[in-house]
Amino acid sequence: MKTPKAESSVDLHSVLVQNLGLAIAEGTLAPHSILRLDELEAQHHVSRSVVREAARVLSSKGMLESRRRLGTVVQPEEGWNLYDPQVIRWRLASSRRLEQLRALNELRGAIEPQAARLAAERASWDAGSDLVSQAARLWAAGQRGDDDEFLRLDIEFHASVLQASGNPMFSQLHNLVAEVLTGRTEHGLMPHLPHHEALQLHVDVASAIQRGEADAAHAAMSRIVEQSTEEMGDIWSSYHQQAEAGNRAEL
Secondary structure: OOOOOOOOOHHHHHHHHHHHHHOOOOOOOOOOOEEEHHHHHHHHOOOOHHHHHHHHHHHOOOOOEEEEEEEEEOOOOHHOOOOHHHHHHHHHHOOOOHHHHHHHHHHHHHHHHHHHHHHHOOOOOHHHHHHHHHHHHHHEEEEEEHHHHHHHHHHHHHHHHHHHHOOOHHHHHHHHHHHHHOOOOOOHOOOOOOOOOOOOHHHHHHHHHHHOOOOHHHHHHHHHHHHHHHHHHHHHHHHHHHHHHHHHHHO
């Protein structure tokens, strides 16, 4: 009979990074608190090398800092790399989820409409046609309630618009947009079936880009981001109203 393999140092490292990152994002590990490496070893049952490597990764994200005579210090949020996909995921998993999503959507509102405008001015007819095709597949997935396929296509569509802008700095923000869309879905802040307006707006963006109508592309993408923020706020409020009603019923 084979004995189960011991958990690898890579797995232990990943788990520790995840646990510490979530704790810092939530505030369980408060800003300016000091982490003792020996205590982390004992608490998480890992070696010193695993703890040091996890601390190094989190330091590279601005969440920890090693200081002489003090040790490893938890950093306040303003020092974090807020564009790092892992940091985004940890913040989305925290109790400040809606605040994080709103901040990300505000960033999207500053970038994606302009990317759509530039795409209408710069994209080739073939690139515009590809976007129209993507919007059609997105519509179909939304109509049949295929959540996984809808999310995949939604991420693909927004990445394509950013790329079609012809601005490589916009294009590199596709991972950030993907994390927003994924986090919104994973944390239940997406309608079970996408609203008809949202589906139509994606078609409008693609069609405007294909026709070279910059103002129309900008306006439709702006509305997509605005609607996303509105939907998240409505779902969040409804969830908390139901929870409060349930608590009152238990009294």
